[in-house]
Amino acid sequence: MVKQSKEQFQQNHRQLPIAKNEDVEFSSEAADNEDLEALERSKEADARQQS
Secondary structure: OOOOOHHHHHHHHHOOOOOOOOOOOOOOOOOOHHHHHHHHHHHHHHHHHHO
């Protein structure tokens, strides 16, 4: 693992994209039970982040 200086870390961190919500294609026709459970957990997590 390569060590980075604090300045290099901050510069690399500033280059990272910042996204609050990401668009993800979801097909309810192709979803199985695990997909539906993951979708519900995602909605609950989003609600926690908003409050």
